[in-house]
Amino acid sequence: MHEQPQRLLIIDDDEMFCHVMQRAMTRRGFEVEVANDAEQALILANRLQPEIATLDLKLEHSSGLKLLPELLDAVPACRVVVLTGYSSIATAVEAIKLGAVNYLCKPADADEILAALDKQDGDPNTELADNPPSINRVTWEHIQKVLQEHDGNISATARALGMHRRTLQRKLQKRPVRR
Structure with a gap:
């Protein structure tokens, strides 16, 4: 067959x-x-x-x-x-x-x-990172979280973060910061 x-x-x-x-x-x-x-x-x-x-x-x-x-x-x-x-x-x-x-x-x-x-299940033996993420990486991830909360709306995200919309756009155009 x-x-x-x-x-x-x-x-x-x-x-x-x-x-x-x-x-x-x-x-x-x-x-x-x-x-x-x-x-x-x-x-x-x-x-x-x-x-x-x-x-x-x-x-x-x-x-x-x-x-x-x-x-x-x-x-x-x-x-x-x-x-x-x-x-x-x-x-x-x-x-x-x-x-x-x-x-x-x-x-x-x-x-x-x-x-x-x-891979169907999580792996509890996954190794944890030895070094914490950099402050730039944490900032980038926070921006992504707030952007997600505002359904991708750049203006609303910029207001929530207290930054200028163009500044946020420049930050979003950059590649993510390395861990």
């Missing part, structure tokens, strides 16, 4: 990442479709009914956190890993609360994504 390949939906606005990941996952036996925006992702999800999906946290015109519940409404059994180059504790917690099975920082390769999809 011939087993059907698992269906994978890659949702990311980085076309090069999508191309590389699609090739890698196809070589591993997956049936792969790619969506570069939220609208296309929902159309493909309804048609394909993927068993698994990767979802970029920061899409060009949308947020992966906003798309995640819609994706899971369309395909409730889909296991989703959220990927991001802008990781923060706040977004990781929200992604898991909204139904993601895991959360990975970019760059992530196909093997790391598959391992994240397969």
